[in-house]
Amino acid sequence: MHADIGNALDGALGLDRAALDDVDDRVASAHERVERGRADGAHGYAALNLPETCDPDPVERVAAGFDPESLFTVGIGGSALGAATITDALDSPVDAYYLDNVDPEWVSALCDRVDLSETVVNVVSRSGTTAETLSNFLVVREAMDDAGVDWTERTVVTTGAEGNLRSLADRHDLPALDVPDGVPGRFSALSPVGLFAAAVSGHDIEALLAGGAAEAEKLSGSLYDSPAYAYGATSYALAERGAAVDAMMPYAESLERFAEWFAQLWAESLGKDGRGQTPARALGATDQHSQLQLYRAGPADKLVTLVRPTERSDTPIPETDLEGLSYLGGSSLGELLDAEFRATEASLAAAGRENVRLEVDRVDERGLGELLYAMEAACVLYGELADVSTFTQPAVEWGKKAARGLLGGGEFAEADAVRDKRRLEID
Amino acid sequence: MHADIGNALDGALGLDRAALDDVDDRVASAHERVERGRADGAHGYAALNLPETCDPDPVERVAAGFDPESLFTVGIGGSALGAATITDALDSPVDAYYLDNVDPEWVSALCDRVDLSETVVNVVSRSGTTAETLSNFLVVREAMDDAGVDWTERTVVTTGAEGNLRSLADRHDLPALDVPDGVPGRFSALSPVGLFAAAVSGHDIEALLAGGAAEAEKLSGSLYDSPAYAYGATSYALAERGAAVDAMMPYAESLERFAEWFAQLWAESLGKDGRGQTPARALGATDQHSQLQLYRAGPADKLVTLVRPTERSDTPIPETDLEGLSYLGGSSLGELLDAEFRATEASLAAAGRENVRLEVDRVDERGLGELLYAMEAACVLYGELADVSTFTQPAVEWGKKAARGLLGGGEFAEADAVRDKRRLEID
CATH class of the missing domain: 3.40.50.10490 (Glucose-6-phosphate isomerase like protein; domain 1)
Known part of the structure; x- marks a missing residue:
């Protein structure tokens, strides 16, 4: 995986290179804890x-x-x-x-x-x-x-x-x-x-595992040496400055579900103790016509994560005599998508809205292995820097007991609380 | 549509009934503006x-x-x-x-x-x-x-x-x-x-239109008379108190795309002037195992919107001798889903996390017409209360020009900004 965090610096949230270097000092000790956990096969780190x-x-x-x-x-x-x-x-x-x-x-x-x-x-x-x-x-x-x-x-x-x-x-x-x-x-x-x-x-x-292994090998004590850590540390640093939302926006239909997977990873690992970035799922170029207005002109409380493969098979756009559209003819859907990717990235940057570019060569087994592993490592690093319990999900237990109680699977006080719901109904 | 906003009150964000009544005073004048816009067929209101x-x-x-x-x-x-x-x-x-x-x-x-x-x-x-x-x-x-x-x-x-x-x-x-x-x-x-x-x-x-018309008829000068306005006013009031995120979580596979439609409506209409709730898409019960940890234990910066049909065809769960699961046998998938819906709602409320329940009778043409129209009216009311330009999306123009310039469709300064992208690359 390749990461470009240039557009995460000096935007509305004020993260600059000096502050990122300060975070990098903490990446070294966080990485030591990760490596110790991996060596011990400790819960979570074993992943x-x-x-x-x-x-x-x-x-x-x-x-x-x-x-x-x-x-x-x-x-x-x-x-x-x-x-x-x-x-x-x-x-x-x-x-x-x-x-x-x-x-x-x-x-x-x-x-x-x-x-x-x-x-x-x-x-x-x-x-x-x-x-x-x-x-x-x-x-x-x-x-x-x-x-x-x-x-x-x-x-x-x-x-x-x-x-x-x-x-x-x-x-x-x-x-x-x-x-x-x-x-x-x-x-x-x-x-x-x-x-x-x-x-x-x-x-x-095996190519999926090899993709993961390649990202594992890059992990080191500096965010500037590993795209996974670069992403995790940058997300953390921006979250500390007010990036309450991480909008994951791959530019490939084939990666729509990846954004959903990421949303679970991020929400369940980091959402605790009253903290944690809220993942928002988006899809490029489609959501330029849906979410971009908010990302660019709404609250400066977001990191927008743009993901793409650098290579894909392409489809030419036929020539046309439709008025004002001749510039499209002779181009291709891939070139259009690429232009929109870069335009969206620049559009956010021009408005001071922080964004990061993540790339893999192709959406294939190798590229997916890289992406999945890198996001996991990014999440673990973020959790270390934020000092949260990355590998647990205690807040979901209450609801499980309540549902079980409602279905007659035992006596649970939580089920009684469900029955006492406060109502203010409008029909 | 039926709305229950009981769980939006007296949670972590501190919206109480008196404050909601104050908002209701403003709903009256907002509704007058909406009605005037409708009577004039003015841009946007005509919808x-x-x-x-x-x-x-x-x-x-x-x-x-x-x-x-x-x-x-x-x-x-x-x-x-x-x-x-x-x-x-x-x-x-x-x-x-x-x-x-x-x-x-x-x-x-x-x-x-x-x-x-x-x-x-x-x-x-x-x-x-x-x-x-x-x-x-x-x-x-x-x-x-x-x-x-x-x-x-x-x-x-x-x-x-x-x-x-x-x-x-x-x-x-x-x-x-x-x-x-x-x-x-x-x-x-x-x-x-x-x-x-x-x-x-x-x-x-025609049933889709009739569902919309039924919600249109309920619009009045008070949020307590219209489920659409109840939702819009409550969302607005919570957003003003820090609900930066509106997590739309229908409990029906068939409504997964509805959440995506809502995300566009909300983001593009309300995301401007540095303000606007960020819509997050979720799906019940699935995302109890993905997003609920964050919604319950993460930052108190969300409204969770739970949507369901009150009637659906059901599928029985066969009896089983699997250990600890006998309580499921003789129940049904619908009962399980319903128990999970109510448990999630109560679980959020017990943690002081604001949530709203929206219901339609069935996911059919009539129910969809109600939902779609009600959310549109809710959005228009929110826009009036927040004093934003609900019906425009000016922030997407920059990127359109940039993309067009990159593709050779004319000279645009925005395209030059794309080429000057700031880089900080990690491989």
Whole structure:
């Protein structure tokens, strides 16, 4: 990955080179803590070892047992978004679906529409108790039964060393992959959690890991030596100066889901103790006609992160006699998109709005591995600099208990609070 | 639409009933300005007249001329998002695609994949000069030529009274629909711009208009009489107290695109003069596993808007002997989703994080019409209260000129600024 942070300096938020150098002094000690955590395989930090510790062989072996038309990944949050980012970005004859919501109309329509006899189901939950995932799995399993499909022949389990799903796999002799220890879901894209979908879709998972490893090798005690740390440190420094929002805006349809993956990584890792940047998802060039007005002329409370591949196949724009449009003819969609990328970047800079450019050579396995790993390392560094507990997500427990209580899964005070909702209704 | 703003009061941002009553005093005069604008058909305000001024007949007549397998809507921003919100939300045998980006790989893959002889193309641009839209149209038209399809038989034009596309329609005798005067693109969902895609997909556009009209009838001089104004006034009052972000979180897969439409409406209308809430898109229940940690434990700078239909068809969860999950068996995906909705709402409230509940009876034409109109009216009211120029988007012009200059479409100083980009590169 390549980072250009020139437009993050001397904008409305006042980050200058001297202040960034001060942050860089702290990057050295933060990097030492990261390296110590990696060496110890400590919770969370272990994620940054994945390119070397993840063995692609079992993933490839299980994937080789199938030649499906469709793949259902049944998982939610980090159990779905890494895989979805990869398979959405790359072409494949396999249709990959992500059952990451419990919307009844949507799930049942999907089961009706897809040929389940040509579908592989990968059910992903470390604990084996995630309510949404297990509910969806039960529904899909029944739909397979109803369709006369032997679900035990078409189900792969990705889970922790123990629990419901591990027992299920043992009982029915299902292929099982391991959710790695010490790796929170949102950091698990470059593990079997993210890689099985890629492998069964025919993608080169070793190139994904190699992309991650290449970024890992660049990590050092200075933000000026690693694009990942450059991004993490710059985001942190801008957030401290008021960049409450990080608008992630890739210029490639294939990276739309990457922005969603990033939003989870950033929100769940850094959003605690009353702090944390809010990720906003955008897509270039489309959202120039939607969000750019706000980014350029709204509050100076944002970092806009512009991402693009430097190479892509192109499509020429036919010549035209339409009035005022002759300048487009003979050009190409790629040139237009590139001009819009650079124009948006400059437009923000001219208004003093901080932005960063991130580039990979291509949206392929290697480039995705670089992007995913670099954003994870950036997030870990930001967490060190901000002194937050990057690898936990304690605030979601309250709602889980409340929902479980409402469904009769036990007595929870939180469920009573739901029933006491304060109302002010307008019809 | 039904609004419940109870959880917007007495949270971390300190909006109380007395302060909301003070805002309500200003709603009366704001409503007078809105009504005057509507009566005059003034720019922008005219959008709120659409349910009565939009004639569905020409839209239905043009749509009745086709029975396609696929629909390409070639447009960007407001020329695509309203239509996309409707067709994404409702089932149809017609596959609706939105060519709202100039990504060359994506556009050419789409033209290769879809049977163009069974496709209707609707090219949408008020001016007829939008670079992205016209470029994509030229590419699609050539792809039709190459496939031996007569594009003049399968193209509908939606445009203003004059310009390139109007001339094109006249020259080739293409069916043409009108982009209404005085209605900015982001407010045009309930006009031919949004309704043609709905009609050709087989949806009831009169019910869409009726849903809008029902919300229009509720507008009055008090926020306590109209759910649309209740939402707009509450958002404004919270923004004034520090709610820099409005997180739009529908609990329905079918409303994912609605959140994107809302994000344009809010960002482009209200993001000016250094002010404006930043819309963040989320989806329930999925993003409980992604964004909720931040919303509950991050900065108290958000309004979370929870949207749901009160009725939907349901899917039972099969009984299970999986350990600890028996409480799910005999329940349903709908009950689980409902419990999660209420649990998230209460979880935010318990942490003092402001949230609002918006409900429609069903995600159908009527419900969508209500939602779309109500959000537009909410936005107009917010703009009046904040005293911003709701219906303009001046900040996007700089980048348009720069891009045009880069592509050789004239001399623009903005293009020179692009070439002078400041760099600080890390590899």
